[in-house]
Amino acid sequence: DARVTQTPRDKVTEMGQEVTMRCQPILGHNTVFWYRQTMMQGLELLAYFRNRAPLDDSGMPKDRFSAEMPDATLATLKIQPSEPRDSAVYFCASGLVGSGDNEQFFGPGTRLTVL
Amino acid sequence: AQSVAQPEDQVNVAEGNPLTVKCTYSVSGNPYLFWYVQYPNRGLQFLLKYITGDNLVKGSYGFEAEFNKSQTSFHLKKPSALVSDSALYFCAVRAFNQAGTALIFGKGTTLSVSS
Numbered sequence: 414d415a416r417v418t419q420t421p422r423d424k425v426t427e428m429g430q431e432v433t434m435r436c437q438p439i440l441g442h443n444t445v446f447w448y449r450q451t452m453m454q455g456l457e458l459l460a461y462f463r464n465r466a467p468l469d470d471s472g473m474p475k476d477r478f479s480a481e482m483p484d485a486t487l488a489t490l491k492i493q494p495s496e497p498r499d500s501a502v503y504f505c506a507s508g509l510v511g512s513g514d515n516e517q518f519f520g521p522g523t524r525l526t527v528l
Numbered sequence: 529a530q531s532v533a534q535p536e537d538q539v540n541v542a543e544g545n546p547l548t549v550k551c552t553y554s555v556s557g558n559p560y561l562f563w564y565v566q567y568p569n570r571g572l573q574f575l576l577k578y579i580t581g582d583n584l585v586k587g588s589y590g591f592e593a594e595f596n597k598s599q600t601s602f603h604l605k606k607p608s609a610l611v612s613d614s615a616l617y618f619c620a621v622r623a624f625n626q627a628g629t630a631l632i633f634g635k636g637t638t639l640s641v642s643s
Binding site for chain 2: 417446455456458461469504506516517518519520521522
């Protein structure tokens, strides 16, 4: 069955290193979301795209985070340089906005640990 | 401002008893409301949604939610809890901004069902 995939599932890196997280949305979905989940802040929306165009990235620290959709089958979230406070689980979700509702389908997440 | 509140961090119930997980919202216009569930080390899974129509919405795994416009609430309910229902539950509301639409999630409520 169709599902959102994310790679890597786990990433441990050292402070200052670049981190790239990848997401493959469900085929045919026109909207992709990036979320960050921490114990303290809960689930935060970082950015989202519609038809590969960035619609809103106001939740993302601009100085070190960047999100792109090189094509309809790939979304990336990069952190450069990474910091310990970036440690979190990062979720990608996709949906078909415009169909009358906003149901989102979540990937399994990337657990990032920055030492 | 548009927001979602889940007033309880944790709800504890005994197996077989009814459960309620509370959610209140603040949104301009007609609300689109959602419940998601997250099991350990997994992404969020869609449970149910209210767009329009009957105030009582039925969803996956025997869950239902009641939309109450006057109280701006959308509480999640189940007549008889199972141990396997133990998970983290998120209420969400569709938000509108100048860039488009996204979901605003509550902080989450941990449901613990004891045998």
